[in-house]
Amino acid sequence: MSTPDTPVAAESDRAAFRSGSVDEQSRTRLAEGGLVYRRTSVDGEDFAPWLQSVARGFQDGERSDEHIASARERSAYRRLTGVYDPAAPVSEAPVATIASWLGELTVPGHAALPSCAISAVTVAPTHRRRGIARAMLEGELRSAHAAGVPVAMLTVSESPLYGRYGFAPAAASASWRIETRRAAWIGPRPDGRVDFIPRQRLRELAPGVHDRVRLRVAGEIDVPGSHWDRFAGTEPTAEKAGDKRAIQYTDPSGEVRGLALYTVRENHDDFTKATVNVAYLLADGDDAYAALWRFLLELDLVAEVHADELSVDEPLRWMIADQRAATVTVRDHQYVRILDVTAALEARRYGAPGLLALDVADSLGFTAGRYLLEVGPDGRGSVSAWDGPLPAGAVEVALGVAELSAVYLGGVSVATLVSAGRVSASDPGAASRVLGWHTAPRLSIWY
Structure with missing residues (x-):
């Protein structure tokens, strides 16, 4: 159980998850097709072929010895798994890969929840439609569930793939393109x-x-240390790292409250119309946010500022004189899959008191069942089994685990999913008020 402002994933839990064995059910299923499903060691000789297969799966180039050494040093936090074909010409290279680690997902109410983060999911085009991706993903979910991890999460390159496993987009991201001359800063000047x-x-x-x-x-999630090297370009193999420019905001007391990284792309036809790409902006408080954005929007010789992985409800929209100066594109980003309904629902806080009777369907069987969620005036919820008739005053909600995962962070309302034909509710408005939250969820990175 998480408590507000308290990280919850102990290092012993992370280590135990990393060293856990592969799922036996998936191992048996793949073995029947002549494939070997096994863990890959970061320190072993099998790491380099595993990494090359990941690069190939994401259409990247072959990794050099320097890249492999750098990646090996930065991968100790991850659990690496591969599917191998003994009959392949290069049998030491996996035909499919997956990586995961035990992290922390922020949920409504300033609380963190242990979560299985999944990445590096690839299947070679030579081995498609053999059930490999299904075996790997279901195996990883079963391993996380067996370890007592209540939620899984991932960011995706191909969004249609993960709904069949109960994942749903739970936090969207916004990409901004801002015409600086039209924008005109009207926000605070801290x-x-x-x-x-x-x-x-x-x-x-x-x-x-x-x-x-x-x-x-x-x-948001706790960011593994190696990701900061990738953002800052401080890893040995970083390409064009010198193009990145770093700034900080310090408050009047001298405390660093904000950081940003950006690059500048010149316009060789008109040197007054360069483009700034904001790689990352991290603000501890409203003053840091305003100061950093004002700096970026008022850079000389810049016509446009681009930024990705922003919130769908950025205060920045109300800090510029012409909101039409910003072209905003929204897409799915942070995907969530609940594995333990009780642990997940009791970890977060809620927008309004109420009693919800949840009838949850789950084709993989982790969460299927009927639950009562009772939320008090303080926004805390408690979950119990729902046996017998509908309790007096309860709002009945029938939904799949994907839909429950979609509303979990407050990024979409029950009412919206009812209108979309994804959820059935006896009072969609009341259910939306309970499960809602006053700020939009976001995730500021890819992983």
Whole structure:
């Protein structure tokens, strides 16, 4: 059970999850097709072929020895698994890959919940339609469920693939393209200062600032250390790292409250119309947010500012004089899959008191059942089994685990899913008020 402002994934739990064996059911299923399903060691000789297969799966180039050494050093936190074909010409290279680790997902109410983060899912085009992806994903979910992890999460390159496993987009992201001359800053002009800093300094500061703010917004996760090197370009194999420029905002007391990374792409036809790409912006408080965005929008010789992985409800929209100066594109981003209804629902806080009777369907069997969620005036919920008739005053909601996962962070309302034909509810408005939250969820990275 998580409590507000308290990280919950102990290192012993993370280590136990990393060292756990592969799922026996998936191993047997793949073996029947002549395939070997096994863990891959970060320190072993099988790591390099595993990494090459991941690169191939994402249409990347072959990894050099330097890339492999750097990736090996940065992968110790992950559980790596491969599917191998002994009959393949290069049998030491897996024909499919998956990686996972035990992380923390922020949920409504400034709480963190242990979650199985999944990444590096690939299947070679030579081995499609053999049930490999299904075996790997179901195996990883069974392993997480057996370890007592209440939620799984992932960001995806192909969004249609994961709904069949109970995942749903739970936190959307927004991409912004801002015409700086039209935007005109009308937001706050906080005291403090913005300064350039070395990228290495940003790499040192970012984990601490992120840990101060990540529990404030549902959908954010604890960021593995190696990701900060990738953002800052401080890993040995980083390409064009020198193009990244780092800035910090310090408040009047001298405390660092915000960080940003950006690159500039020149317009060789008109040097007054460069484009700034904001790679990452991290703000601890409203002043840091305003100061960093004002700096970026008022850069000289810049016509456009681009930024991705922003919230669908950014305050920035109300800090510029012409909202039409911003073209905003929204897409699915953070996917969630509940594995333990009681643990997940009791971890978060709720938008209104009420009693919900939830009839949950789950084709994989982890969460199927009937539950009563009772939320008190303080926003805390308790879950019990729903046996017998509908309790007096309860709102009945029938939905699949994907739909329950979609509403979990407050990113979509029950009423919307009822209108979409995805959920049935006796009072969609009341259910939406209970399960809703006052701020939009977001995830500021890919993983």
